[in-house]
Amino acid sequence: MDTLRTKLFFIMLIIALAPLGVAGFISYQAQKSELTEQMEDTMVIFSDNAAVTLEDLIQERLSDTELLAANPVLSDETSDPEDIEQEFKNFQTTHEYYFGSIFTNPEGTIVASDYQHVNHSSTQSMDRRQWFEDVQEEGLILSDIFLSDIINQPVIVFAALVENSDGEVVGSVSNGYDMNAMQVHIANFQSQQEEFGYDGDVFLINEAGEYIVHPDPDQVFESGALEEISLASGELQEVSSSDELVYNREEEILTSLAKVSHMEGFDRDWYLGFSVPEDELYAPLQEMLFKYVLLFGVVTLLTVIAAAKLSRYIVRPVERLASATSDFAVGRKVFPLSSDSYEEVNNLTRTFNYMTQKLEERENAHKKSTTILETTDNGVLAFEHQTHHLTTINRKSRELFHIDAEANTKKTVEELMRKNHHFAAFISAVFPNDLMQLPEKPHFEISCTLSGEKRWFLVSVSALPLIENQQNQDILLVFNDITDKRQMENELLRAEKLKLIGQLAAGFAHEIRNPLATIHGFMQLMRRRGHESALTSEQKEVIVKEIDRVNGIVEELLNIARPESEEEVRAVSVQNLAHELDILYTDAFQEAGMKFNIEFPEDELYVEAHEKKLKQICVNVIHNAKEAMTSGGQLLLTVQRQASGEISLLFQDTGEGMDEETKELAGTPFFTTKERGTGLGMMICHHLLEGMNGSMNVKSEQGKGTTIIIHLPEASNELDVHKS
Structure with missing residues (x-):
C-alpha cells in the first residue's frame, strides 16, 4: 500500500550513521589520549636528555680548566710570562672553543694572557670581576654569562685557582668560553628534533629568566623568557622537576623545561627549554582526526545520496504545502494544489485547499472592514468591558489624542489615561462616573478641552455582541468631532447678535441723541447763568454725569453700527x-x-x-x-x-x-x-x-x-x- 508509513521504513537507514559516529568518536578519543601522552612524554624526554648532554659539556670544560691550572709552568712562580702564554697557545690549539686564557696573581693583576689586546705588560686588574671573587672562594667556578669588555662578545668564564707544589695559591687561570660553541651544541639538539617533525626552539635560561643561549642571538641577555613561556619566576624549579608542559595560551606554544644539575664548580640554576608550537606538536593528532573525518564523510555522503532520493519523494508534497502556507501567510495569492501524491498527503492537500479558500474570503472581509475603519473621519475606540483592555483604536482617534500606533492595543484604558491627558479628558467626559457604567443614552454630545482648546463631539456608545469563544464583551465608542460645526454656529450666532445690536444701536442713537444733546445744553446753560432751580447744584452735577454716561453708551453703540473708517491699513x-x-x-x-x-x-x-x-x-x-x-x-x-x-x-x-x-x-x-x-x-x-x-x-x-x-x-x- 502506497502510504507514508511504508516510506518511513526506508528513512530508518539514516539511523545507521549514529552507531558509526559513536564508534568513531570513542575510537578517536582513545587514540587521541594515547597519542597526546606519547608526544608530550617525548618532549619531556628530549629536554631531559639535552640537559644531561649539557651537563657533560660543562663538566668537560671544567675539567679542561682544572687541567690547565695544574700545568707546571703556571704553578712555577719563577716562570716567565712568555712561557705561560706559550702554554696558553698550546692549550688553545687543542681547545678551539675558547676565546683565550688569562693568568692573574692572587691580587688580580694580569700576569699572562693570549688575548690579542691583553698581555703581561698590561696593568689591567681582574680583582673587580665577579668571577675572580667567586674563584677565590670556590677554587673552581663557571661564571654567569656577561658581555666581555675585552672581546666585546657574550662570554662565560671557566676559572680555577693555581697552586704551587707546597699547596699555596700563586694565582688563578680563567678561560673565556665562546658562546657560539654552546649555541652550535644546542642547535644540534634542535636539528635532531626537526628530524622527528618537531620544528621548535631549544634555549637555555637562568633563574632570573634571562636567555643564556637562544636561536636568535639578539635575545641573549633579554629577560622576557618567563613571559614568553607564560611562567612565573617561582615556578621554574617546580615545573622543571615535574613532567608537565607549560602552555602559553596567547602564543599557543608548549614548552618542556629541564634543570641543569649542579656539580663541582657549577652551582648555578640553569634551565634548558624546548618550545614547540601546539599545532606542530599535535600535527599527528590532526592527521588522525582528518582520516576519521574523511572516512565518516565518505560514509555520510553515500548515505545522504541514498536517503535524498527517497526523502525527495516523501517530502516534496509536504514542502509544496509548506511553501503554499508561507505564501498565504504573507498575503500572496495561492492557487489550489493538486492531489497527486500518496493518500495521507492527498487528504491533507484537499483540506488545505478548502481552508485557504475560507480564510481568503474571511481575510478579504477583514481587510475591507479595516480599510473602512482606518479611512473614516469618525473616531472609533473599543475596549473589553471587564478588563478595560483596549482592542481597537483607529487612525482618527490616534491623531486626535496623539497616541502611538504601536501601543494602541497594549494598555488598559486607565493606563493610557494616566499617560495621555487628551485621552483622559475625552474618556472622563464620556464616562463621568465609571467605565463599568454605560451612559443612559446611546447617542449624546460632549465637550472637553484638548490642547487648551474646547472641542465638541457627538458620541455613540454600544456593547458589541459576543463572538464565538469570546469571554469578555467589548464596548464600542464611535464619535465625530463637531467642533468646527459648533464654532461656526457660535460665530454665526455672534454675527447675528452683532448685526442685531448694530441695528438696535443705530435706531436707539437716532431717537435719543438729539434730545440728550438738548438736555445737556440746557443743563450747562443753567449752570453758567446760575439760574434758580428746584435742583441743587450737586443734583445738577449728577444729572450731567449721568447724561455723559448715557452719551458714552450711545457712542460705543454707534462705533459698532458705524461703517468702516476710511483709514487705510x-x-x-x-x-x-x-x-x-x-x-x-x-x-x-x-x-x-x-x-x-x-x-x-x-x-x-x-x-x-x-x-x-x-x-x-x-x-x-x-x-x-x-x-x-x-x-x-x-x-x-x-x-x-x-x-x-x-x-x-x-x-x-x-x-x-x-x-x-x-x-x-x-x-x-x-x-x-x-x-x-x-x-x-x-x-x-x-x-x-x-x-x-x-x-x-x-x-x-x-x-x-x-x-x-x-x-x-x-x-x-x-x-x-x-x-x-
Missing part, C-alpha cells in the same frame, strides 16, 4: 506704539501703586493695522487690567514675533483673574463685572481686530491674573511705514 511701528503707551500710563500706574513694564525685541517690528484703532484697543485692554488690579500689581506688555508670520502683543496683569464662566462670557455685549461698566469694550476690540485681520485670545486663572494676547499680521515691505 498701514505698517505701524510696534516700538513707537509701545513708547506712546509707556508715556501715557507709566506715571498713572505709579500713582496708583502699580507698575507698567514693556519688553520687546531689539529689531524694529511693524504690523498691518489702523493706527488709531490699534491704539484704542490697547488703551481699552490697559484700562481693564488697571481696574482688575485693585490691590496693586504689575502689567507687563511683551512683544513677540511668531514663526507663523504674526506679531503678538501680550498684556499680562497680576489682577484678580477670571473664572471659567466669566472668561467664556468675556466679549459678550452688555456683560460686565464692573460696577459702572457698559459691557461693550471687549466686544468693540474684537470687532476692530476683525477689520484688521487680527484676533484676540484671553487666558485667565482666578486669583493669578489675566493675559490678553493680540495677534496681528506682520507688515510687508509694500506698505507705507507709519512711525508717528
Whole structure:
C-alpha cells in the first residue's frame, strides 16, 4: 500500500550513521589520549636528555680548566710570562672553543694572557670581576654569562685557582668560553628534533629568566623568557622537576623545561627549554582526526545520496504545502494544489485547499472592514468591558489624542489615561462616573478641552455582541468631532447678535441723541447763568454725569453700527506704539501703586493695522487690567514675533483673574463685572481686530491674573511705514 508509513521504513537507514559516529568518536578519543601522552612524554624526554648532554659539556670544560691550572709552568712562580702564554697557545690549539686564557696573581693583576689586546705588560686588574671573587672562594667556578669588555662578545668564564707544589695559591687561570660553541651544541639538539617533525626552539635560561643561549642571538641577555613561556619566576624549579608542559595560551606554544644539575664548580640554576608550537606538536593528532573525518564523510555522503532520493519523494508534497502556507501567510495569492501524491498527503492537500479558500474570503472581509475603519473621519475606540483592555483604536482617534500606533492595543484604558491627558479628558467626559457604567443614552454630545482648546463631539456608545469563544464583551465608542460645526454656529450666532445690536444701536442713537444733546445744553446753560432751580447744584452735577454716561453708551453703540473708517491699513511701528503707551500710563500706574513694564525685541517690528484703532484697543485692554488690579500689581506688555508670520502683543496683569464662566462670557455685549461698566469694550476690540485681520485670545486663572494676547499680521515691505 502506497502510504507514508511504508516510506518511513526506508528513512530508518539514516539511523545507521549514529552507531558509526559513536564508534568513531570513542575510537578517536582513545587514540587521541594515547597519542597526546606519547608526544608530550617525548618532549619531556628530549629536554631531559639535552640537559644531561649539557651537563657533560660543562663538566668537560671544567675539567679542561682544572687541567690547565695544574700545568707546571703556571704553578712555577719563577716562570716567565712568555712561557705561560706559550702554554696558553698550546692549550688553545687543542681547545678551539675558547676565546683565550688569562693568568692573574692572587691580587688580580694580569700576569699572562693570549688575548690579542691583553698581555703581561698590561696593568689591567681582574680583582673587580665577579668571577675572580667567586674563584677565590670556590677554587673552581663557571661564571654567569656577561658581555666581555675585552672581546666585546657574550662570554662565560671557566676559572680555577693555581697552586704551587707546597699547596699555596700563586694565582688563578680563567678561560673565556665562546658562546657560539654552546649555541652550535644546542642547535644540534634542535636539528635532531626537526628530524622527528618537531620544528621548535631549544634555549637555555637562568633563574632570573634571562636567555643564556637562544636561536636568535639578539635575545641573549633579554629577560622576557618567563613571559614568553607564560611562567612565573617561582615556578621554574617546580615545573622543571615535574613532567608537565607549560602552555602559553596567547602564543599557543608548549614548552618542556629541564634543570641543569649542579656539580663541582657549577652551582648555578640553569634551565634548558624546548618550545614547540601546539599545532606542530599535535600535527599527528590532526592527521588522525582528518582520516576519521574523511572516512565518516565518505560514509555520510553515500548515505545522504541514498536517503535524498527517497526523502525527495516523501517530502516534496509536504514542502509544496509548506511553501503554499508561507505564501498565504504573507498575503500572496495561492492557487489550489493538486492531489497527486500518496493518500495521507492527498487528504491533507484537499483540506488545505478548502481552508485557504475560507480564510481568503474571511481575510478579504477583514481587510475591507479595516480599510473602512482606518479611512473614516469618525473616531472609533473599543475596549473589553471587564478588563478595560483596549482592542481597537483607529487612525482618527490616534491623531486626535496623539497616541502611538504601536501601543494602541497594549494598555488598559486607565493606563493610557494616566499617560495621555487628551485621552483622559475625552474618556472622563464620556464616562463621568465609571467605565463599568454605560451612559443612559446611546447617542449624546460632549465637550472637553484638548490642547487648551474646547472641542465638541457627538458620541455613540454600544456593547458589541459576543463572538464565538469570546469571554469578555467589548464596548464600542464611535464619535465625530463637531467642533468646527459648533464654532461656526457660535460665530454665526455672534454675527447675528452683532448685526442685531448694530441695528438696535443705530435706531436707539437716532431717537435719543438729539434730545440728550438738548438736555445737556440746557443743563450747562443753567449752570453758567446760575439760574434758580428746584435742583441743587450737586443734583445738577449728577444729572450731567449721568447724561455723559448715557452719551458714552450711545457712542460705543454707534462705533459698532458705524461703517468702516476710511483709514487705510498701514505698517505701524510696534516700538513707537509701545513708547506712546509707556508715556501715557507709566506715571498713572505709579500713582496708583502699580507698575507698567514693556519688553520687546531689539529689531524694529511693524504690523498691518489702523493706527488709531490699534491704539484704542490697547488703551481699552490697559484700562481693564488697571481696574482688575485693585490691590496693586504689575502689567507687563511683551512683544513677540511668531514663526507663523504674526506679531503678538501680550498684556499680562497680576489682577484678580477670571473664572471659567466669566472668561467664556468675556466679549459678550452688555456683560460686565464692573460696577459702572457698559459691557461693550471687549466686544468693540474684537470687532476692530476683525477689520484688521487680527484676533484676540484671553487666558485667565482666578486669583493669578489675566493675559490678553493680540495677534496681528506682520507688515510687508509694500506698505507705507507709519512711525508717528
